[in-house]
Amino acid sequence: MTTPPDARPLRADAARNRALLLAAAADEFAEHGLEASVADIARRAGVGKGTVFRHFPTKDDLIAAIVVDRINDLRTAGEQLLDAEDAGAALLEFLTIAGGQRQQRDLSFLMGSAEWKPDVKRAQAGLFQAVEGLAVRAREHGAVREDVTGTDVFLLMCAPNYVSEYVPNASPDLWQRYLAIIFDGLRPEGAHALPQPPPTL
Amino acid sequence: MTTPPDARPLRADAARNRALLLAAAADEFAEHGLEASVADIARRAGVGKGTVFRHFPTKDDLIAAIVVDRINDLRTAGEQLLDAEDAGAALLEFLTIAGGQRQQRDLSFLMGSAEWKPDVKRAQAGLFQAVEGLAVRAREHGAVREDVTGTDVFLLMCAPNYVSEYVPNASPDLWQRYLAIIFDGLRPEGAHALPQPPPTL
DNA sequence: CGATAAGCGGACCGCGCGGTCAACTTGTTA
């Protein structure tokens, strides 16, 4: 993963604990948001608090590790869809996968956030490239309107989850409804001129 | 505003401080998010910390007061648009006003959040009714697709702000681009069937 | 103007957090 060439192999139990910790933290963050305490995460993982800080010098580093994992999963999925025949369907499927990762508001936001250490930025850049590829191919295929850029798609990626998170006892698939609406907005049919130029990242 | 019939009039300076406090808190929350400290808010307003708690027994009460204000502003704007001739344009304008309120992620989220005290819920319900009215009229007018409900519009209301908040040095009007895209997704032309039924609140 | 109570301020409190450390346990390796 994010191992600079210092590559000293982890002891077996340490590797297991690291994985337990990442999983526990992801769960805890999903339940209580980013203000979940490190102590709770440690308890959930069944390890001592000190162990957390041995693996991740800072709570932020722990969050960053989770974010990087998520980003990389998504990038892999995106890259595999780059050679699909129907570029429009591929983009829609990618966005469906992105929404399917049961995400928490804050975590999703951080995936795209700009203030990050270089290694997270690198992961973001990789994901962005994949999304850009999918978007461009879909546009060339006529499945997406001309005036929409890869950056637009990248930014809109998490919107369906945001929207559906307002609803208290919603179906866990409600986000698909809003993905469908937004995706219809990306289609060429019935598109109206956009009032603002596309941003760059 | 939210004055139950206990209606004892506020002393002049107290009323002024209350207003200063609300403004300072809104600014501070916009800059630093909801974790802005009460002490900082008091300093910004030029009052002592105790004064904050005299007006708002709890930090949450302060947040609630701001949320209620925002909701009511928006409701008023929405209600005035209910008699517009072009219902489609009215809905779009309403959504433009909603986006134009310089909002912060957390605050926008709380405007729609379900866990609130009764008085905030009441304000939310009022806003919802206005949005519902605008949406229904736009649908009858043929400006919005048949399968979209008032609830959908209510939920999508803040999405453009969320989306554009990812961009570091964005134009402050970037959200308009995403409002346009999403609004195109609400139009009847080129609409595809939605995969999930509409939610209820 | 003078009395009164509404309003103000900021030192103070306890709590829970992120982070440290030194004594202890355990996987690893020859």
Added chain:
DNA sequence: TAACAAGTTGACCGCGCGGTCCGCTTATCG
């Protein structure tokens, strides 16, 4: 299996937060 480094642990620390409280100030009104 012995010896050592890698890993673990939880008591501990300091800080900054939300919230309290009481002595002081000041708007209000007869």
